[in-house]
Amino acid sequence: MTLKLGLNWGYWTARPPQNLVELTVEAEKLGYDTVWTAESWGSDAFSPMAYLAAHTSKVRLGTAVAQLAARPPTTAAMHTMTIDHLSGGRVILGLGVSGPQVVEGWYGQPSKRPLARTKEYVEIIREVFRRESHLNYDGQFFQHPYFGEGSEGLGKPLKIMTHPLRSDIPIFIGAEGPKNIRQTTEIADGWFPLYYSPFRPEIYADDIAGAKEGFEICVTTTVRVCDDISEGLWPTRASLGFYIGGMGAKGQNYHTKLMARMGFEEEAYKIQALFFEGKREEAIATVPEEFADEISIVGPAGRVKERLEAWRESPVTMLTVGARNKEDLRQVAEVVLG
Numbered sequence: 001m002t003l004k005l006g007l008n009w010g011y012w013t014a015r016p017p018q019n020l021v022e023l024t025v026e027a028e029k030l031g032y033d034t035v036w037t038a039e040s041w042g043s044d045a046f047s048p049m050a051y052l053a054a055h056t057s058k059v060r061l062g063t064a065v066a067q068l069a070a071r072p073p074t075t076a077a078m079h080t081m082t083i084d085h086l087s088g089g090r091v092i093l094g095l096g097v098s099g100p101q102v103v104e105g106w107y108g109q110p111s112k113r114p115l116a117r118t119k120e121y122v123e124i125i126r127e128v129f130r131r132e133s134h135l136n137y138d139g140q141f142f143q144h145p146y147f148g149e150g151s152e153g154l155g156k157p158l159k160i161m162t163h164p165l166r167s168d169i170p171i172f173i174g175a176e177g178p179k180n181i182r183q184t185t186e187i188a189d190g191w192f193p194l195y196y197s198p199f200r201p202e203i204y205a206d207d208i209a210g211a212k213e214g215f216e217i218c219v220t221t222t223v224r225v226c227d228d229i230s231e232g233l234w235p236t237r238a239s240l241g242f243y244i245g246g247m248g249a250k251g252q253n254y255h256t257k258l259m260a261r262m263g264f265e266e267e268a269y270k271i272q273a274l275f276f277e278g279k280r281e282e283a284i285a286t287v288p289e290e291f292a293d294e295i296s297i298v299g300p301a302g303r304v305k306e307r308l309e310a311w312r313e314s315p316v317t318m319l320t321v322g323a324r325n326k327e328d329l330r331q332v333a334e335v336v337l338g
Contacts (some may be wrong), residue, residue, distance in 0.1 A: 002313050004033035005336050006320030007329070008064060008220050012043035017324070020048065021055045026326050028059040028212040030333040034092065034218075036064035036320060041106040046079045053087035062190055064218070064320070065174045067259030069098065069107035073121045073133070073142060077128035077160070087166045094192060095121070096174035099247060099254060115183055117141045122171060122187050130167050134159045142199070172218065176254045181207040181313050190216035190317075194258055197294040203262055208315060218318040222296040223332045232298040233289055240292060241284030244268055245275025264291050297335075304335055 007027040009017065017023075024035050035052060039045040044065040053061055061083070066076060076093065084091040091327075097103065097118060103111035120139040127135060134157035137144045147154030172190035175181045182189045185208055196205070196219045208217070226232040243255045259268035267288050274283035297307050311319065319336060323329040 001317070003308075003312055003316065003336055004073040004105065004318040005031070005333060006034040006036055006062075006218060006318050007032050008320040008322050009038070009040040009048065010036075010322060011040045011045075014049075016043065019324070021052065023324070023326065023329060024052050024059070025055055026329055028056050030330060031337050032059060032329075032333070033318060034060040034062050034320070036062045036094070039067055039070065039257040041099075041102060046083065049081050049091070050086060053083055055334055056090075057088075058090070060090045060092055061087055062094050062167075062172065064094040064172070064220070065096035066094060067098045067102070067107070067117065068095060068121050069103045069111070074128060074144070074160075076121075077125045078103070078162075080125075080169055081129070081160070081162055081164050084169055085162070089165050090128060092170045092172055092190070093125070094174065094190075096192070113141075114181055118173065118180075119183060119187060122173075125171065129164055129169055131160055131164055132207050167223040170216075172216065174257050178207050178325065182210065184185040185211040185215060189214070190218060193217065193219055194255060195262065195295045196221075196314075196316060197262065198310040199294050200262060208250060211252075211315075216317045217315055218320055219316050220320045220322070222298060223304070223319060223321050223335060224296075224298045224328075225301050225331060225335060226298065227300055229293070229299045229303075230289060233292045233296060236292040236296050236298075237287040237289065238284050240287045241271060241275065241280065244287070245271045245280070245283045259291065262291070278281075301335075308336065 027035060036047045037048045045066040047061060049061045080091055080093045097114040100111040103109050117333045120142050124137050124142055135144045136157045145157060147153060147155065170189040172192060173184040173188045174192040175184045176194050181191065181204065222236050224232045244259055247253060249254055253272065256272050267286060271283045271286050274286060297304055321332050323332055
């Protein structure tokens with residue numbers, strides 16, 4: 001299978017990246033298919049996408065991901081349709097629920113029943129995109145119009161004023177658990193796996209078996225040509241240590257559970273325990289190099305080429321990378337796109 005390439009900017013930390021436009025324009029020139037933005041509890045996902053739309057002409061622009069709790073589904077639809085017009089029809093709406101610490105701690109929203117909430121959210125957005133009728137939706141989590149507690153009782157069904165440039169704007173979903181992944185293949189156009197190993201296809205095989213034709217699977221990974229494999233894998237291990245150890249609470253960390261399902265259960269919970277004890281460096285050092293290697297494409301040129309074949313034979317359709325300079329961006333394009 002031919003692999004597409006994506007550039008993933010992620011979310012900002014203290015400040016925006018200085019070469020945001022420069023590197024995005026270069027990615028477009030090199031044949032990257034999509035540029036992705038994200039959000040956590042700092043920069044939002046939509047504003048950078050709109051800014052980049054003004055500096056590009058053909059690369060697709062997506063959110064990976066916009067958090068459900070950050071805005072009502074109708075607001076997400078408005079953002080998406082607006083930028084889709086401004087970009088000439090290049091937007092992908094990528095959605096994700098995030099974890100309870102962010103949903104409840106930052107957004108002040110309940111985080112229970114994320115699958116049902118996601119399904120309703122997507123259904124409403126699809127209805128807004130189609131613009132076939134006024135919005136009437138009576139769900140468990142979302143009601144349009146709203147006549148619940150605190151209502152004035154004056155709400156009326158509305159139809160979005162802006163006519164969509166495309167009524168079928170693609171929706172991708174970040175999903176980790178088996179039920180969530182299966183639902184994603186039913187209601188979305190693409191899937192963002194958190195960790196994906198082409199050497200363990202059985203992990204997800206049943207969950208994605210029902211995906212429709214054209215369904216996209218976009219994996220964020222590290223592609224790096226280098227002589228020292230251990231050195232090349234260190235950034236991946238550092239990221240794994242943080243997400244598996246610190247993103248969530250004990251018993252409620254999707255990342256930890258996923259690593260356990262992928263055959264590294266003992267290591268996953270040891271990493272989490274060390275992180276909670278404040279032993280972050282030890283937690284990172286505990287991340288198995290084998291696991292980091294399976295979800296990355298790192299090593300001498302020959303090894304990288306060989307391992308890329310495993311990815312091409314997998315259901316994955318796009319590799320997204322976090323390159324932060326032109327040299328790395330070009331190297332990845334040469335290796336993956338030829």
